[in-house]
Amino acid sequence: MDIIPVPAFTDNYIWLVHDQPSGETAVVDPGDAQPVLAEAERRGWTITQIWNTHWHPDHTGGNVALKQATGARVSGPENDRIPARDVPLSEGSELRIGEHVGRVIEVPGHTLDHLALIFDEERVAFVGDALFAMGCGRLFEGTPEQMYASLQRLTELPAETRLYCAHEYTLANARFAHHSEPQNEAITARLEQVRALRDEGKITLPTDVAIERGTNPFVRASNAQEFARLRREKDSFRS
Numbered sequence: 001m002d003i004i005p006v007p008a009f010t011d012n013y014i015w016l017v018h019d020q021p022s023g024e025t026a027v028v029d030p031g032d033a034q035p036v037l038a039e040a041e042r043r044g045w046t047i048t049q050i051w052n053t054h055w056h057p058d059h060t061g062g063n064v065a066l067k068q069a070t071g072a073r074v075s076g077p078e079n080d081r082i083p084a085r086d087v088p089l090s091e092g093s094e095l096r097i098g099e100h101v102g103r104v105i106e107v108p109g110h111t112l113d114h115l116a117l118i119f120d121e122e123r124v125a126f127v128g129d130a131l132f133a134m135g136c137g138r139l140f141e142g143t144p145e146q147m148y149a150s151l152q153r154l155t156e157l158p159a160e161t162r163l164y165c166a167h168e169y170t171l172a173n174a175r176f177a178h179h180s181e182p183q184n185e186a187i188t189a190r191l192e193q194v195r196a197l198r199d200e201g202k203i204t205l206p207t208d209v210a211i212e213r214g215t216n217p218f219v220r221a222s223n224a225q226e227f228a229r230l231r232r233e234k235d236s237f238r239s
């Protein structure tokens with residue numbers, strides 16, 4: 001399974017998932033069709049599936065155009081805000097690309113319909129806007145309790161599981177993480193790494209479960225109340 005980022009808008013990543021044996025390519029959260037089609041063409045890949053983690057337009061805005069251009073099958077949360085959806089997904093649903101089998105878990109908080117797509121054997125998870133490197137999504141629809149439980153669930157995956165997030169927010173998150181845990185050496189070291197990567201215009205993703213357990217204050221919060229306090233603080237934090 002090859003996984004390639006396609007940058008979109010100012011800070012989104014749309015992930016292309018290619019399975020060589022079957023020739024299948026899935027696209028995760030295509031907010032925009034054009035950059036996805038351009039990258040697929042450059043690589044000689046044909047988009048056969050679209051997977052959405054949640055309804056926000058910067059994750060679904062390219063569904064219709066991509067489906068029209070490629071005939072791809074659209075799988076996403078079970079609500080009427082997913083454009084052109086063919087296959088409804090919910091807790092326990094299965095996804096397949098070639099021989100790879102993924103499973104769906106519900107991770108509400110950023111939105112109520114938010115899903116994560118997990119390929120256990122490959123140690124890969126697409127987490128949309130639920131978890132970010134050193135951060136998490138804003139609470140637009142869900143409660144702190146829901147989001148805290150969702151983050152715990154994601155970081156109970158095996159330590160080496162790679163987490164593919166949908167935005168390049170890592171540097172701002174790292175600054176907040178350092179502010180909230182100034183004595184945490186893993187956070188300080190990662191802030192420097194991330195700063196160096198971003199200075200060179202490089203991507204900071206994917207992250208993994210072990211790294212987030214060590215450096216993500218929202219994951220490290222000891223309960224939903226502490227999580228809620230951090231989330232409120234981050235919402236008004238100016239680095």
Ligand SMILES: [Zn+2]
Nearest residue numbers: 054056110129
């Ligand atoms: Zn979102």
